[in-house]
Amino acid sequence: xxxxxxxxxxxxxxxxxxxxxxFLLTFLLIALGFVAMHQCQxxxxxxxxxxxxxxxxxxGQSSQFxxxxxxxxxxxxxxxxxxxxxxxxxxxxxxxxESQVFxxxxxxxxRGWVKLKRFGIRTLFPFELFRSWAWLHMDIRGLVYPKxxxxxxPPPASQMALGHRQHDARGEEDFAGLRxxxxxxxxxxxxxxxxARSGQLLSKQFSGADTSSQWFDFSxxxxxxxxxxxxxLARWIIDADRTNEDYGLKMPSDDIAPAHxxxxxxxxxxxxxxxxLEHE
Amino acid sequence: xxxxKRHGTDGSLLSSLPWTLASLALAxxxxxxxxxxxxxxxxxxxxLWRYTIEKRRAALPSTWxxxxxxxxCFLGVLFEYQTISGVGPGSALLAIMASLKLLETRKxxxxxxxxxxxxxxxxxxxxxxxxxxxxxxxxVAMIFIMTAWLRMSAAASESIRRSFATxxxxxxxAAPIAIxxxxxxPRISSPFWAVxxxxxxxxxxxxxxxxxxxxxxxxxxxxxxxxxxxxxxxPAARDLYWRGLVLHQFxxxxxxxxEPSMGRRAAQQIEVRxxxxxxxxxxxxxxxxxxxxxxxxxxxxxxxxxxxxxxVLARDFPIDQRIAYQVESYTDYRAEADMNDFxxxxxxxLPDSSNRRTAELARQMRRDxxxxxxxxxxxxxxxxxxxxxxxxxxxxxxxxxxxxxxxDTRRGFCEHYASAFTxxxxxxxxxxxxxxxxxxxxxxxxxxxxxxxxxxxxxxxEVWFSGRGWVRVDxxxxxxxxxxxxxxxxxxxxxxxxEWGLSAPSKFLHQMQLxxxxxxxxxxxxxxGYGPEKQNAFMALLxxxxxxxxxxxxxxxxxxxGMILLISGILALRYRPPPPDRATILYRRFVAKTGHQLSxxxxxxxxxxxxxxGSRLSADTILDITNSxxxxxxxxxxxLALQRLETQxxxxx
Numbered sequence: 001x002x003x004x005x006x007x008x009x010x011x012x013x014x015x016x017x018x019x020x021x022x023f024l025l026t027f028l029l030i031a032l033g034f035v036a037m038h039q040c041q042x043x044x045x046x047x048x049x050x051x052x053x054x055x056x057x058x059x060g061q062s063s064q065f066x067x068x069x070x071x072x073x074x075x076x077x078x079x080x081x082x083x084x085x086x087x088x089x090x091x092x093x094x095x096x097x098e099s100q101v102f103x104x105x106x107x108x109x110x111r112g113w114v115k116l117k118r119f120g121i122r123t124l125f126p127f128e129l130f131r132s133w134a135w136l137h138m139d140i141r142g143l144v145y146p147k148x149x150x151x152x153x154p155p156p157a158s159q160m161a162l163g164h165r166q167h168d169a170r171g172e173e174d175f176a177g178l179r180x181x182x183x184x185x186x187x188x189x190x191x192x193x194x195x196a197r198s199g200q201l202l203s204k205q206f207s208g209a210d211t212s213s214q215w216f217d218f219s220x221x222x223x224x225x226x227x228x229x230x231x232x233l234a235r236w237i238i239d240a241d242r243t244n245e246d247y248g249l250k251m252p253s254d255d256i257a258p259a260h261x262x263x264x265x266x267x268x269x270x271x272x273x274x275x276x277l278e279h280e
Numbered sequence: 281x282x283x284x285k286r287h288g289t290d291g292s293l294l295s296s297l298p299w300t301l302a303s304l305a306l307a308x309x310x311x312x313x314x315x316x317x318x319x320x321x322x323x324x325x326x327x328l329w330r331y332t333i334e335k336r337r338a339a340l341p342s343t344w345x346x347x348x349x350x351x352x353c354f355l356g357v358l359f360e361y362q363t364i365s366g367v368g369p370g371s372a373l374l375a376i377m378a379s380l381k382l383l384e385t386r387k388x389x390x391x392x393x394x395x396x397x398x399x400x401x402x403x404x405x406x407x408x409x410x411x412x413x414x415x416x417x418x419x420v421a422m423i424f425i426m427t428a429w430l431r432m433s434a435a436a437s438e439s440i441r442r443s444f445a446t447x448x449x450x451x452x453x454a455a456p457i458a459i460x461x462x463x464x465x466p467r468i469s470s471p472f473w474a475v476x477x478x479x480x481x482x483x484x485x486x487x488x489x490x491x492x493x494x495x496x497x498x499x500x501x502x503x504x505x506x507x508x509x510x511x512x513x514x515p516a517a518r519d520l521y522w523r524g525l526v527l528h529q530f531x532x533x534x535x536x537x538x539e540p541s542m543g544r545r546a547a548q549q550i551e552v553r554x555x556x557x558x559x560x561x562x563x564x565x566x567x568x569x570x571x572x573x574x575x576x577x578x579x580x581x582x583x584x585x586x587x588x589x590x591x592v593l594a595r596d597f598p599i600d601q602r603i604a605y606q607v608e609s610y611t612d613y614r615a616e617a618d619m620n621d622f623x624x625x626x627x628x629x630l631p632d633s634s635n636r637r638t639a640e641l642a643r644q645m646r647r648d649x650x651x652x653x654x655x656x657x658x659x660x661x662x663x664x665x666x667x668x669x670x671x672x673x674x675x676x677x678x679x680x681x682x683x684x685x686x687x688d689t690r691r692g693f694c695e696h697y698a699s700a701f702t703x704x705x706x707x708x709x710x711x712x713x714x715x716x717x718x719x720x721x722x723x724x725x726x727x728x729x730x731x732x733x734x735x736x737x738x739x740x741x742e743v744w745f746s747g748r749g750w751v752r753v754d755x756x757x758x759x760x761x762x763x764x765x766x767x768x769x770x771x772x773x774x775x776x777x778x779e780w781g782l783s784a785p786s787k788f789l790h791q792m793q794l795x796x797x798x799x800x801x802x803x804x805x806x807x808x809g810y811g812p813e814k815q816n817a818f819m820a821l822l823x824x825x826x827x828x829x830x831x832x833x834x835x836x837x838x839x840x841x842g843m844i845l846l847i848s849g850i851l852a853l854r855y856r857p858p859p860p861d862r863a864t865i866l867y868r869r870f871v872a873k874t875g876h877q878l879s880x881x882x883x884x885x886x887x888x889x890x891x892x893x894g895s896r897l898s899a900d901t902i903l904d905i906t907n908s909x910x911x912x913x914x915x916x917x918x919x920l921a922l923q924r925l926e927t928q929x930x931x932x933x
Contacts, residue, residue, distance in 0.1 A: 006396060010403055015468065017601070020808050021406040021414050027461040028422060029399065031454035034844055039450065042851060051883050078446075079433065093435060126450060128389075128433045140886075 003033060003129050033129060040130040043080070043123045046073050047094070052101060054142035056266065056273075058234070062105040063114045063142040069121070070099040079125040084116065111146040111230065111273045115139070145234060145269040146227065152235035155216060214240065214258065217250040218275075230272045237272075241265045251275060293334050293388060295436045299428035299443075300391045300398075301327045304378050306421050307401035311371045314408070316360050319375050322353065326379035341383055350380050371404045391432045398425050410602075412803045423447055457843050464836040466829035467812045485566045486524055486716050486737060491534035492681055495716075496672050496693040499768070499782075501734035502793075505718055506563035506572055507801050508730040515557055517720055518764050519611050521575040521740065521752065522732060524717035525568075526590035528627055530706075532634030533681055535699065535714050537590075549617070549749075550591065552578055552610035562604040562804050569594040572717060572732075574609035575752065581606045581813060590713075591615050591750070604809040617749040619711070627711035627744060635682040635703060642707030652710055652745065659704055660758040663697065666690070670697075670760035672781035694719075694763075697755035698739040711744035715752070720767030727798030735768050863912040863922055866929045870905050873897070873932045884910055897932065904928060 010026040013019075048070040057063050071077045071094035082089040082102045092100040108114045122133035216236050221229045233249070240247040241260060248258035249268045253275075256268055305327070312320050333340060353376040361369040378397045385391060402421045406414055426447030427440075434443060485505060486498070506522075527535035557574055571585055571593040582605035584596040630639070645662075649655035662668075669691045677684040682703045685696050692700075698714050705712035719738035721730040740754040757764040762776050771777040773787070785793075806814075819827050827835075871878050876891045888906040892899035905928050911921035 002392075002396070006399070010399075013403065013407070017407050018467065018811065019407055019410065019601070020462070020810050021410045021418060022403050023465065024415075024458060024462050025399075025403055025406060025418055025422075027458040027465070028418075028451075028454055030461065031457035031840075032426070032450060034457060034840070035450050035453045035847075038844060038848060039453075042848070051886075079435075091435070093438075124433065126433075126446065127429055 003029075007033065032127075036127045037130045039126050040123060040132045043077050043125050044121060044132055044134055046071075047077060047080070047121070048072055049121065049136055051138055051140045054140070056143040056145055056269070057108060058145045059108050059111050059147035062107050063144060065104045065106065065116050065119075065140065065142060067102045067104065067119070068099050069094065069102055071096060077123075077125075079123050080121065081123070082119055082121050084119040106142075108144045111144050111227075112277045113141040113274075114144050115141045143270060143273055145273045146230040148235040148238055149228065149231040150235075152232045155214065155236050155240075156220065214245060214247045215250055216240075216247060218252060219250070226276070230275060234269060234272055237265060237268050292436060293385070293391075295434075295438070296388060296391060296428060296431035297331060297334055297385075299424065299431050300394050301331065301382075303398045303421065303424040303428045304382075304394060304401070306424050307398040307405070308375055308378075310405040310408070310417065311375065311401065314368060315372055315375060316356075318356065319353075319372050323375050323379045326382045330382040330385065340386065346380060346383055349383070350376075353380065367404050367407050371401060371408075374401050374404065388432050391428065395425055395429055395432075398428075410808050412800050415807070419451075422451060426451060453847055457840055460839045460843060461836060462810075463815075463818070464832050464839065466832045467810070467815050485564075485568070485734060486570070488525060488527075488537045488568070489534055490527055490536075490695055490699075490714065490716060490739060492674070492677055492685075492692070492696055492699070495695045495737045495739055496674065498734045498737040499672050499693070503734045504564055504797070504800075505732050505734050505736065506561050507797075507804070508721065508732065509560045509562075509728070509805075510730070511558040511560070512556070514723070514730070515574070515611055517767055518757070519575075520720050520767075521715075521738075521754075522572045522718040522721075522736075523575045523577070523592055523715060524572050525570045525592050525594075525715075526588075526742075527714040527716060528590075530630060530699075530703065532631040535702075537716075549615060550576060550578065551614040551617075552576075552612065553614075554610060554612040556608045556610055558606070558608050560604060560606050562602060562801070562809060563599065565599055565601050567598045567600060569596075569598055571595055571599070571603075571605070573607045575611065575715075575717075576613045576615060577607050577609050578613075579608040592715075602804060602808055604805070604811070604813075606813075615749045616744070617747055619744065619746075624711050624744075627713055628706050628709065630703065630706050635680045637680075637683045638686055638700070638703055639707040641686070642704045645704075646708035652708075652743075655708060655710075656705075656743065656753060659701065660753070660755060663701075663755055663758040668692075668697075668759050670756065670763065670780055694756040695739045697759060698741050701741045701753065701755040705741065705743050713742050713750075715740055715742055719754075719764060720769075722767065722769035722794075724794050724798050724801070726794055727801050729798075729801055731794075731797055731801075733768070863909055863925060866912075866922075866925050867905075867909045870909070870929045870932065873929075874902065901928075901932070 007026060007030050010022065010029065014022040014026050050068050050070075052066040052068045054063055054065045067082060067089075069080060069082075069092075074096050076096060077094040079091055080094060080100075080102075081091045082104055084104055084106070087104055087106060089102040089104050092102065094100055104116065104119055106114055106116065117139050118135050118137045120133050120135050122131055124131050216233050218229060218233065221232075224232070237247065237249070244260055246258040246260050247268075249256040249271060251271050254271065256264075256271060304323070308320070308323060332338070354373075357369055357372045357376060358364065361372065363369055364373060374397050378394060378401070381390075381393055381397065385394065398421070402418060402425075406418065423444070427443045430443045430447050431438065431440075487494070525537050527537045529536040529538070556578065559574065561572065563572060571580075571582060573580065573593055576591060577587070577593055580593060582593075582595065582603065585593055585605075586596075588594050645658055646652075646655045649658045667690055670693065671691050672693060674692045674696060675689045677689065682700050685692055686700055702712045702714050716737075716739050718732045718736040719740070720736050721732040723730050738756070740752060740756065742750045742752050744750050754764060760776075760780070762771050763780075766776075768777070768782070771780070772782050773790075777783075816826060819825070819832070824831065824835075867884070868878075871887070871891075874891045874895045874897055876887070876895060878887055884906050888902050891897075892902045895902065905925065908921055908925040908928055912925050
């Protein structure tokens, strides 16, 4: 805008003095404006955008959507940034053939899915005179676990299982099989040999003995609201996970057999996060 | 005591600030010789100060210091120029603004303002003077400004080479568009409002008064007054009298002309005979109204220019800029054959009290001669035969300069002879006046045009005869015929110039000067002289006769849009996305077989999830193929994955 005003003022000046060189300067600036507009638009054309995943977070943390932008063209693309509403990613330059991971961090306040239906990609390159942008509709979502209750009561004793522990914290669990890798699984548990063979990412599943573990039961609360129950359960699961003890989760819809490990933790927290929301 | 507030910088400007400073310095460079020294010094000091602040991550000066500096500088400019309008004070203010803005530039984006100032400084430099080097100056300054601009918004780590290349590339794309706009943008010939370009620098040339010594001081100036390109035969050197202005009031010492009174009368009083001389003059700025033309101009195409009652061309406003015009002159003419007594008396008036000996001599010679014609010849013979000398360094003259000159010193330049001659005429009752202008000119063989320099400035006389009108008489020709026959430039190399007090430059140097002048002449003709007339001529060449400005703007817009499309076309060809690889082709084949369609932006994993329900293919097959595809496409150079994908897709019925 200021640029246009300045160009106009210079045009007037050139006309007044009928000065051919300042005409040239003025037209050069106007032409640069056109070229900048055009370059700005070209700067986005042909970029390949794909979703590279999002880690589950607890409510209140920000959910970091990772989006990979790849420049397949032969020209560098400069000053690219992703955004949704007022949330901005970092700015990256993309050399020909280069990929960059952009992170859009969305604030979360409640459990369930945090959705990124669409986001924008934009650039101000070259002169910050123009902004070109495009909306991408990907309909991607990230999982939000319930916010763990800070002052949760300890798990009731009645829920402590009887019997003795068969495994110590460091012992090798029994290998229970493979399942498809899900976000949240520990890389330690990825079956790399199987991956090399089949190209599929699989996670090793381990199981402990049921008898030695602790059960957290959704239904065994008195006069406590659903969200608070979920938050309390989340706290117990986190605490139990830290001690590396086996634990199981009893939900009205489903029971998760006692186990431990990152994948197990994720399964339990996911069940809490999505409780009552499954239809979505 | 002023406290310094904590406004530390983080050093993030280090990548772009030097370029912004360089752009400003470059933009300021042509102004330095015109600006007061303290302004350039202030800019330099502020630039260094700001750079040191950034380098040391120190604090910027406080608001109070900046405000005090701003006030002091503004008052300084006001004191220096007494005004703030015009190019001179304007560029001084811009320089001050740049210096002070530097001290409050905190963020990278603040440099926008600085770069705008740099652009305005470049523009005002161009308004002030447009030499041949002004174009490269413009281009280099723009490259610097572009680079600074790019670095302002680029990552701090970006290499200078890359910013430079990007800036240059953008300028390269913009140049043809700018040139098209330049060619087609309709020019108008008169200004909207008159603002003095710059009054602080002098322009040499003739002025509307003449005292002894005025012209001889010009004679040493090599500056170009105007250049002439002849369309017809070039007249002989002795006919090359470039008429400027007429002086008719004499106070005993100096001659004065009146302001030109505009009238059509004068032009109608001219009768011409013979073949016209057609030529085009490119005249340098004079800040005077006079428009030079060969004696005597009959037709001319310069806007707002009329012939005054004294048969000289004058423009309505001072000539502040180089102008070009076409003229048709006749060397054989009869001007103002009738004159009423009132006007006639003006051309006879002499102050009573001075130069009495001259008056006496005139009356006596007229009596002895018998006729006006014989009297003029006798006087010219006197100049020729007696010991009169033509010299650039005449001795000073006393209270009665004409008496002094005729009877004592007898050494003088053209103005002495013209003045003495005219006084002698008037004393004898013959109406006479002085014409100031240029005589001769040097033909530049390299450009086939004539250069008329300040050193060609000349004064001659005109006498009036009833029925014959004004007749040119050049007393200098009687004293130094070489001055008229050869011209100043030629005389200089002829050796005769040495007698007059002219020293000749070396032949080689002169040749170089001519070459340089030829380039300048071309530049003036084609680039600076591109005005309404040239534009119309060019449009006619393109098949548009006298197009309206509407039509031209329309052409301009069409061409610019066309060029932008052309550039994007070229870029689109250059940036053609790579053809889909084998894996993608196979994957698309697979997608088609699932019976689903891949939606835009959908990742293969998301598609697999969606397609696995309600497809005729099993979920496992879909997942396997998706895995193979991802492996083949993104997993690196795994030939096996591609083979696997090939067989898997082929296996689908």
